[in-house]
Amino acid sequence: MTTPHAAVLAASSAPGFLSPTGVEVVFVLVGLVTLGAAVVAVTTRQLVHAAMWLVLALGGLAVEYLLLTAEFIAWVQVLIYVGSVVVLILFGLMLTKAPIGRSPDADSGNRPAALVAALAAAAALVALVVDAFRTAWIDLEEVQGSTEVTGEILFRHWVLPFEALSVLLLAALVGAVVLSRLRRAAAGDRPDRQGD
Amino acid sequence: MNDVLDVALRLAAVLVAFLVLPLVVGQAEHKTMAHMQGRLGPMHAGGFHGWAQLVADGVKFAQKEDVVPAGADRRIFRLAPAVALLPYLVVMLVIPVGPGGFVGQVVDAGLFFVLAVMGVGVLGSLMGGWASANKYSLLGGLRTAAQLMSYELPMLLAAASVAMAAGTLSLPGIVEAYQWWWTPWQLVGGLVFFTAGLAELQRPPFDMPVADSEIIFGAYTEYTGLRFAFFLLAEYAGIVVLCGLTTVLFLGGWHGPFADTLGWVWTLLKTAALAFVVIWLRVTYPRMREDQLMKLAWTVLIPLALAQIALTGVVKVVFL
Numbered sequence: 001m002t003t004p005h006a007a008v009l010a011a012s013s014a015p016g017f018l019s020p021t022g023v024e025v026v027f028v029l030v031g032l033v034t035l036g037a038a039v040v041a042v043t044t045r046q047l048v049h050a051a052m053w054l055v056l057a058l059g060g061l062a063v064e065y066l067l068l069t070a071e072f073i074a075w076v077q078v079l080i081y082v083g084s085v086v087v088l089i090l091f092g093l094m095l096t097k098a099p100i101g102r103s104p105d106a107d108s109g110n111r112p113a114a115l116v117a118a119l120a121a122a123a124a125l126v127a128l129v130v131d132a133f134r135t136a137w138i139d140l141e142e143v144q145g146s147t148e149v150t151g152e153i154l155f156r157h158w159v160l161p162f163e164a165l166s167v168l169l170l171a172a173l174v175g176a177v178v179l180s181r182l183r184r185a186a187a188g189d190r191p192d193r194q195g196d
Numbered sequence: 197m198n199d200v201l202d203v204a205l206r207l208a209a210v211l212v213a214f215l216v217l218p219l220v221v222g223q224a225e226h227k228t229m230a231h232m233q234g235r236l237g238p239m240h241a242g243g244f245h246g247w248a249q250l251v252a253d254g255v256k257f258a259q260k261e262d263v264v265p266a267g268a269d270r271r272i273f274r275l276a277p278a279v280a281l282l283p284y285l286v287v288m289l290v291i292p293v294g295p296g297g298f299v300g301q302v303v304d305a306g307l308f309f310v311l312a313v314m315g316v317g318v319l320g321s322l323m324g325g326w327a328s329a330n331k332y333s334l335l336g337g338l339r340t341a342a343q344l345m346s347y348e349l350p351m352l353l354a355a356a357s358v359a360m361a362a363g364t365l366s367l368p369g370i371v372e373a374y375q376w377w378w379t380p381w382q383l384v385g386g387l388v389f390f391t392a393g394l395a396e397l398q399r400p401p402f403d404m405p406v407a408d409s410e411i412i413f414g415a416y417t418e419y420t421g422l423r424f425a426f427f428l429l430a431e432y433a434g435i436v437v438l439c440g441l442t443t444v445l446f447l448g449g450w451h452g453p454f455a456d457t458l459g460w461v462w463t464l465l466k467t468a469a470l471a472f473v474v475i476w477l478r479v480t481y482p483r484m485r486e487d488q489l490m491k492l493a494w495t496v497l498i499p500l501a502l503a504q505i506a507l508t509g510v511v512k513v514v515f516l
Contacts, residue, residue: 046269048269048272048323048326048327049272052272052323055319071303071304071305072304072305072308072365075305075308075309075312076308076312078312078313078315078316079308079311079312079315082312082315082316082319083311083312083315083316083318083348084315084345084348086319087315087318087319087322087341087344087345088341088345090319090322090326090337090341091322091338091341091342091345093326094322094325094326094334094337094338094341095338100267100268100269100326100327100329143304146304147304147305147365
């Protein structure tokens with residue numbers, strides 16, 4: 001949330017980096033665990049293990065949101081990513097081969113390119129966030145991201161992006177339906193027998 | 197010091213409830229099924245109606261060898277029962293039992309918390325299904341995932357309708373805002389929520405993922421001993437959680453005569469009545485086929501849930 005907030009103090013009155021509070025220490029530690037899990041998730045040769053490490057990384061992110069007192073966002077993170085996206089990934093892995101143990105063909109030869117793309121994306125995001133917030137400081141003593149605040153910001157200040165996103169999702173949904181219909185039509189236009 | 201004691205007592209109380217209530221539901225299921233199907237079942241252990249059979253079953257589970265199949269992925273195989281069971285313990289923390297802070301822990305967005313954590317529990321079945329290195333387990337895991345995908349949406353929509361009506365996501369807040377006419381107002385949403393919850397728990401008639409006549413016992417086929425018992429316990433804990441949530445969201449939780457002093461009794465009574473319905477449904481209905489399951493979710497439950505949301509919105513704007 002980039003809206004100027006009363007609790008975002010100027011740098012001059014902000015605490016320094018040399019005397020971290022307990023929350024900050026935990027924040028950094030959980031961040032390290034999240035980063036480690038994410039790295040293992042993309043380097044392990046065992047496909048389903050990668051999905052499990054992804055659960056840890058996404059769960060770590062939820063904990064970070066919690067530490068920033070954004071409770072609602074944290075639960076949505078768990079609900080959408082751990083509860084749905086990972087289940088979808090596991091479903092896909094089970095539909096394909098996903099052997100137990102190492103997958104010898106998990107190395108695609110695109111590793112260097114993927115590494116470059118990942119590093120570039122990370123650098124861009126870090127630069128963006130650092131530049132956007134600079135010395136802003138959030139006072140975590142009081143709850144900043146309660147459901148009420150999140151809802152108000154989302155539906156007052158950010159309602160247009162929110163609606164644009166919903167249109168995008170609707171387009172994706174319609175596209176998926178069209179694609180599945182196309183394939184069925186190409187397969188010989190047999191009557192729909194699912195219902196009987 | 198008092199705060200620490202308070203938190204410890206609350207955690208201990210939730211843990212006791214977590215250990216006792218699922219077993220009570222399990223025992224009630226044995227006895228109710230036996231009577232409904234006109235058969236006795238084990239009647240001797242302990243004397244009265246064979247009440248000690250449950251204890252004997254527990255001892256049996258603890259004594260059995262803990263087998264991990266040779267081809268299995270050992271770590272994930274062993275982790276899966278814990279992943280299936282623990283989320284329900286966490287959910288029980290936030291279900292309000294009585295007025296005035298009679299709850300393990302108040303969570304601001306409690307409704308979302310509950311739905312999010314319940315979704316995590318299903319990961320345990322998926323992990324077990326994949327890691328067992330067994331075709332039937334894999335099929336069971338696939339069916340579990342497909343079922344969860346389809347039924348999560350109507351459940352969320354029905355819960356959203358209640359949140360809209362109450363104007364809050366906090367579970368105690370929802371119960372406090374409850375009026376008696378909410379039950380008829382949210383009736384459709386309540387039915388959708390309960391049905392989708394049954395499907396998420398893989399209870400009959402939605403037990404295709406563990407259909408014993410086709411795929412033995414689905415994702416749990418290879419499990420023995422205590423780990424298998426954990427999966428069973430997770431199912432019964434899930435029944436308690438689902439019935440408790442339906443009570444809190446749709447039946448007014450602790451509201452009833454003498455709610456100030458006897459509120460928790462009302463919550464427990466309503467939960468128990470719903471748990472009885474869950475057992476009753478198991479005895480009454482045959483298992484649904486996979487395509488029937490999907491059809492029910494996407495062509496019946498989701499439109500009903502959307503209609504409920506529309507109704508909630510209209511009533512909220514026009515009459516309140």
